[in-house]
Amino acid sequence: AACAKGHARACFQVAEMYREGQYQFPKDIPQALRYTKWAAHQGDPQALSNLGHIIINGMGVIRDDAKAVRLFRHAAKLGAPEGMLNYGLALLRGNGGVRVDYQEALEWAQKAAAEGHTLAHQQLPMFFNASKNPNPPARSHPSSREELCRLGVKDLRDLLRTEGVDFSDCVEKADLVARASQRLPGSAEP
Structure with a gap:
């Protein structure tokens, strides 16, 4: 009901239910993608991050690393921990045409970890090592x-x-x- 009224967060949650086949929603990846895109275009931070993940992995769409990294960056700036980690990883690796910046990558990973993102916590040593030894x-x-x-x-x-x-x-x-x-x-x- 809230999604039908245009609430981005509700539409993102509907997308996740279609993606997982939860509750009364059958598993339907194309439908999940439509709802994710709509919620992302409305500015939902988690939807932006998830859409970036979908695009960088070419899941039902044409792979476009540069577009995915832009979505991660936007999601990160809006406070999505997953977006923070993914943008940090892009900066660490130079994905999507971004300039490698180990220090900024570390900062984004630390922000994600501070928000309680478990994988960011686990990957912090990798970010620290890269920032201390930028040219292995x-x-x-x-x-x-x-x-x-x-x-x-x-x-x-x-x-x-x-x-x-x-x-x-x-x-x-x-x-x-x-x-x-x-x-x-x-x-x-x-």
Whole structure:
């Protein structure tokens, strides 16, 4: 009812219920996206941050890192802890074309942590390390297939990110496919 009257926070909550399939709302990602966009355009800080997350991950929309980072920044300035952390991460990594600024990244992460954001608390050491050692020694890229095969998952992920490849959701998708295939008739149990 409140969403129908134009209340941005209520529409954001409706979006979340569609996204999760809660209460009387069936799980409907396109509908969740519509409500999230509407609430974000009305200036709801959490909706702005969530829309940035949707856009930076290309979830039902074309991936646009620069637009996502602008949304994170706007959400952060409006006080959304998730936006603060995500904008800090963008400053730390230089995502979306922003200039890397370790000190400002640390400040945003600290603000998010001060607001009680658990992940921000957990990631503060990473921000502190980056601000104290802004120019870590460059890693050399593997020069042979054997060197590439010896890389650990984290090193491989980091290497792929330097090449512009982000497969953060691929692992989750692969896990879901593996679980689903185990339920197919005739598949052996592990």
